[in-house]
Amino acid sequence: MxxxxxxxxxxxxxxxxxxxxxxxxxxxxxxxxxxxxxxxxxxxxxxxxxxxxxxxxxxTTRPIPSKDSSEVMLCLSCDSREAVDAMNAAAAAKGGIADVNPVLELGFLYNRSFADADGHVWEAVWMDPAAAPPA
CATH class of the missing domain: 3.10.180.10 (2,3-Dihydroxybiphenyl 1,2-Dioxygenase, domain 1)
Incomplete structure (x- = not known):
């Protein structure tokens, strides 16, 4: 598997x-x-x-966190900056909250965060590894 x-x-x-x-x-x-x-x-x-x-x-018997808490932030890669924007807009249009964290713009990396109706925080990110600064 x-x-x-x-x-x-x-x-x-x-x-x-x-x-x-x-x-x-x-x-x-x-x-x-x-x-x-x-x-x-x-x-x-x-x-x-x-x-x-x-x-x-x-x-589990552990309590379910409230919508206002942060338990984890999950990140999904996207194919383009436009796809990041589209995911953020779709989240807002379907009852989520767009841009719950500041937009991250680093040139080679573009990231926007949103929360679903239950407060689960997601990031949509596009990155061009070839344009990333050397380590």
Whole structure:
């Protein structure tokens, strides 16, 4: 089996969360989705498991962080600066919050952050490694 990552996120409204991630370009995998969870595929190696709070609580007794806290910041690579902007705009249009952190513009790297309706923070980033300053 190839190395993969499955990011599990608790969500208050599964239908709204699924629509949000679809607007960002994720695709639902119905084989691993039901009325308590939705498997949202970003790539062959990256999947986000959206889980209702009740489903989430079957895996852990730790409290679900509030929308105003930061538990983790997840970053997705994009093919262009325009794709970064489009992802940020799609997040805002589907109930998320655009630019929750300052825009990062380094010439060779462009990054914008957004939060989904549950407060999970994501970054969309474009980078041109050939233009990066030498280490």
């Amino acid at each position: 190839p190395k993969m990552i499955f990011i599990n996120l608790p969500v208050a409204d599964l239908g709204a969360a699924k629509a949000f991630y679809e607007a960002l370009g994720f695709v639902n995998n119905p084989a691993f989705s039901d009325d308590t969870a939705a498997c949202m595929v970003w790539s062959e190696a990256i999947n986000v498991m959206l889980q209702t709070h009740d489903k989430w609580r079957t895996f």
